[in-house]
Amino acid sequence: MGILFFNFDQMKSKCFTFTLLSLGLFLSSFRERPIFRNQNIPPDKKDSIKWYSFNEGHSKAISENKILMVNVSTESCYFCKLMDKHTYSNSGVIDTLNKYFVCVYLNPGIDSSYLLNGKKIKTKELMKYLFVDEQVAYPTSIFWLHSESEENRHVISGFKQPPIFLKLLDAARALRSSSKLGFTLKFHEITHHY
Numbered sequence: 621m622g623i624l625f626f627n628f629d630q631m632k633s634k635c636f637t638f639t640l641l642s643l644g645l646f647l648s649s650f651r652e653r654p655i656f657r658n659q660n661i662p663p664d665k666k667d668s669i670k671w672y673s674f675n676e677g678h679s680k681a682i683s684e685n686k687i688l689m690v691n692v693s694t695e696s697c698y699f700c701k702l703m704d705k706h707t708y709s710n711s712g713v714i715d716t717l718n719k720y721f722v723c724v725y726l727n728p729g730i731d732s733s734y735l736l737n738g739k740k741i742k743t744k745e746l747m748k749y750l751f752v753d754e755q756v757a758y759p760t761s762i763f764w765l766h767s768e769s770e771e772n773r774h775v776i777s778g779f780k781q782p783p784i785f786l787k788l789l790d791a792a793r794a795l796r797s798s799s800k801l802g803f804t805l806k807f808h809e810i811t812h813h814y
Contacts, residue, residue, distance in 0.1 A: 669717050670709055674734050674746065677724035681767040687792055688764040689717065690724045690750060690773075699779040700759040710782035716789050728756075737770075751775055761785075763792040 631791055672680060674690070681688035693700035693710075707713055719725050726746075734746050741749070750762050757777040764773045774795070776788060 659723045667711075667714065669714050669723050671723050671725040674724050674726055677684065677722045678736070678767055681722040681764070684722065687721045687796055688724060688762075688767040689792075690726050690762040691719045691759065692728060692747075692750070692762065693759040694727060694729050697758040700781045703759045707780060707782050707785050710785075711784055712786055713789070716786065720793055721789070726750075736763075761788070763788075764793065765796040 671677075671691075677688060677690075680686075691703075691740060693703065728743055728747050731743050734741050734743070736746065736749065750764075750776065751760075752773060754775040754777070759779060760775060760777045761780075762773045762775050765771065774792065780788065
């Protein structure tokens with residue numbers, strides 16, 4: 621039986637290299653999503669979703685008679701970054717959102733003032749209002765079919781791949797149409813398998 625000899629200097633060097641590579645990979649995952657530090661709305665890019673602040677988007681959705689879609693996400697949320705990278709950059713998603721929806725970007729980590737139903741409220745109050753009785757999670761897409769009314773918002777949490785998200789957008793549009801005809805379907809009844 622032979623005796624195994626370890627060169628501890630080589631082992632330490634390999635462990636150090638592995639640790640640096642792992643740390644580099646981990647940190648690089650955060651650079652995919654632009655950080656909007658003191659903003660509640662990402663900057664415009666060509667061929668991208670047109671994002672609005674909550675106040676501007678809410679008013680626009682009412683005046684244009686469109687569905688208000690509120691994207692609630694934070695800077696440090698890994699799955700929010702995936703939504704930006706994969707879903708919100710998909711051409712079908714971009715086209716559908718820009719045509720049929722008014723999109724609001726809301727970062728709950730930024731304390732701002734908002735105007736809702738004639739009252740000035742803070743971020744925490746807006747979050748409570750938008751999420752109704754749903755648990756707050758990130759990312760979340762909130763679909764407010766008739767933002768001129770006090771109806772419940774439809775809250776969909778979690779990262780969704782583009783094909784699933786497109787189905788959710790179609791479901792939101794179908795619900796809005798059916799509610800105009802007097803039907804009372806619920807979003808979760810249509811989307812329970814997504």
